[in-house]
Amino acid sequence: MENQLVRREARTEGTIVHLKNGASFGGDVLAVCAGPCSIESREQIERTASAVAKQGANVLRGGAFKPRTSPYAFQGLGEEGLRMMREAAGCNGLAVVTEVLDVRDVELVSRYADILQIGTRNMQNFSLLREVGESGMPVLLKRGISATVNEWLMAAEYIALTGNQRIILCERGVRSFDSATRNLLDLAVIPLLATLTHLPVIVDPSHGTGIAALVEPMALAGVAAGADGLLVEVHPDPASAASDGPQSLTFEQFEHLMRVLPAVARAAGRGVPAATLAA
Amino acid sequence: MENQLVRREARTEGTIVHLKNGASFGGDVLAVCAGPCSIESREQIERTASAVAKQGANVLRGGAFKPRTSPYAFQGLGEEGLRMMREAAGCNGLAVVTEVLDVRDVELVSRYADILQIGTRNMQNFSLLREVGESGMPVLLKRGISATVNEWLMAAEYIALTGNQRIILCERGVRSFDSATRNLLDLAVIPLLATLTHLPVIVDPSHGTGIAALVEPMALAGVAAGADGLLVEVHPDPASAASDGPQSLTFEQFEHLMRVLPAVARAAGRGVPAATLAA
């Protein structure tokens, strides 16, 4: 009854998820996914895509369908947002990762995305796991808010059972008793997962801490621990963001992160993506 | 941005969810939901329905679509199971509560159930919340595995916003650091919720503890704390159950619970359902 397909022993080499734009998860070069929590406007996503691409990000993140605790909070721009994001990514050589919330939207989101994200609230939405698996698209599977490592790998197994093993695990912090940070970023799972599964693992220090000032040090720590990439929230003006402002980096903060990242990446035996020649 | 519709102040009186068979949640008489974790066979569900009805249960619980951590675990009998359950309930004057996992199954499950259950893994599956809300059916909303009370009420608000306020909250234990019990049953939410919402609240001591020997004392404790009802797993032969055996009561254990329940219920100002004249 254990996980069969995603466990370490099932493959001699680690899985590398390659994207069309050259980005990869699990290889020698880190994947750097950056962008806003929510797509808010054409201008916002274009400016962000251009800025992060120049600094070396190779995947654009951004939400068009937003899972929000409150039904009164901003729920995202839907397909219109996806279209904006796809264009902004294309102009800057970036791939697109974005969340899908509903089994009925998998086909729609797949038209615009390179990676389908399963958010923390849906880690055990087994219908959705099967559906994104069937799509054949790469899947970024975030850890549930208090999921054990075993539960997380079993969720990946649901996807893998469809025949799709292009799965990227993403540690994004677990629920904590201490409100000093938004979540408790559990970096030890990175080396632990390397012993348990052949799947690549990335780190989201934005949700993992909830505090912009902690994102850079925790991104570096994640890479030092062996992560295959980063998922970072970047916004042109965090103070006015529709969601997750306090944890979003400004362009300047992201630039700084990308400047200090190579030394730590090198120490961990990794390269960083080359900046694309953005418009 | 706070919850508007489900909060205490939104109604002068507590919401009572009435079912056709006379069971109600939130009134003077407790609701007692009992039955197996999974529907396994016609004989299993019929024997259980008959036994629990005789002892005073007024709602039959049982899963036909099972959310299982492992994809290799028993996933339920699907529609065939729903049909068996409906018949077994009907013969014994019981209403039916059963879980729905997928937005595409809401209509199907609604044909067989009196209450749609949202399981702990789907508490923030917002698409599903909206869909069960739209169905107009009563909804039993289990607390997420580490959901705060605020997040739980916000999930209820998603349902209420569809115009459907026939919502029953169900405390089923939260994730704990101590593996001595399966979950940590948080009974303080019962009186706390009474100050925060007009919705009825019931307790699931089976998942809340994971240990059959603790079910009766925690059921009594829940009623003493003010719960509007119970959700209890009962199985003809727990040792051979397809799921949740260790926390399932035998018929004899359930009978004992129903014998000691009235005194505590009375002390809490409540009655217990009268046993139906089962076939």
Add this chain to the structure above:
Amino acid sequence: MENQLVRREARTEGTIVHLKNGASFGGDVLAVCAGPCSIESREQIERTASAVAKQGANVLRGGAFKPRTSPYAFQGLGEEGLRMMREAAGCNGLAVVTEVLDVRDVELVSRYADILQIGTRNMQNFSLLREVGESGMPVLLKRGISATVNEWLMAAEYIALTGNQRIILCERGVRSFDSATRNLLDLAVIPLLATLTHLPVIVDPSHGTGIAALVEPMALAGVAAGADGLLVEVHPDPASAASDGPQSLTFEQFEHLMRVLPAVARAAGRGVPAATLAA
């Protein structure tokens, strides 16, 4: 290496801790310990002792040495407070339970107390456990803020190894991810401990919830779950209390609790202490 002395199998019958004033923990009659968090003045402790004795409490609680998170918070009146408390208890037929923080104070506190309390922060202060054990006094051992049941029983074993088995366990809530309550009261440990140890177990719904309005329902729930007694904070004027005001009952609230308690106690097969004829 398991606990040997405190485990269930080590004794055929449950341990009953008897006090000189007739109160007992583990017998047919509940122990009801009530009083302020901190002893603040002669008038405060006298008024409280008189009030709670009239309602049926049989043990006076109150802190003279206070373990406070902040060194700038009120640290207690020390020996002067103990003297006040002893007198107030004596005039009202009450026994005294009070916390000892330092191995060097065990002898001093023993002169004034009937039960030495080990607070949650000191559950694994092994020197202190040995010292209170050696004193031969009854010991009330609170559960550590995130102690497992096994760690808690092992702490009791440290005491028992000194030859002193007059140990009372006290569940007072564990650390939670949800700030809606101060702690998460884990009532399932009551029936669980009954299977694991012969020691009596009481419940502290005041620290367990941190909210006065939740104290009565959780006290009743604790008794319904099988607790051998209660530890409740009562203060003449909670709003002006030096510590723990929000969770302290007024005299009226305590009176109400003691009025509704007998019915639940009876349902659980217990009696409540008779009110003493207070001066």
Add this chain to the structure above:
Amino acid sequence: MENQLVRREARTEGTIVHLKNGASFGGDVLAVCAGPCSIESREQIERTASAVAKQGANVLRGGAFKPRTSPYAFQGLGEEGLRMMREAAGCNGLAVVTEVLDVRDVELVSRYADILQIGTRNMQNFSLLREVGESGMPVLLKRGISATVNEWLMAAEYIALTGNQRIILCERGVRSFDSATRNLLDLAVIPLLATLTHLPVIVDPSHGTGIAALVEPMALAGVAAGADGLLVEVHPDPASAASDGPQSLTFEQFEHLMRVLPAVARAAGRGVPAATLAA
């Protein structure tokens, strides 16, 4: 009522704790504390001291008074162990850090140690905090098993109030719901504490993970996150260790850690201690 003395604003520069052997916490060069969980024999501590000194450790760790969950577990060699450790350290140019459990032992332990360690179980043993503060010795204050950052800083404030600010904070993991690791190492507190206090902070990846294979990556992650040093368990033969074997590094594993550490340290703007010329 907030912490006054240890907070960031109370000093313009970060506190550096200097030891006589040249080691320092908070300066440009990392402190590397290594050694066994328990001192077990003269040979064991001498071999370990020699090995870790050669690789660049500058502080020897080891317990002579062991706080053990079970009273039946090995409790340490006491003063005899301290003497062995002091000699082993002296021969190898190492300073000594060791735990003190009892206020009555502070003077004794101070005769043999350069740093007094307050263990996780005693973080809120306020008498002990005051006593180690009064000793004037440097204090290594481990985080409580589920202490909030605020509680931890308040514990440091208790020490600082004695006039002794030679305090080193040590993150060692917090209690988790997932038994996949022994504790959950909370590295985000490192950059967070840098904004809240002027005190140095080190990381214990041994207790933080409980698994030897995770110690190196988490040590590197800690340094990348900005830690001022490491506390690592090293044992000549982990499989036969009296305590904490599964998380102890062999000499070879420690050597490997010290070989890869400089690159990450450099990326974080730090140096590593030079290896001493061990006898």
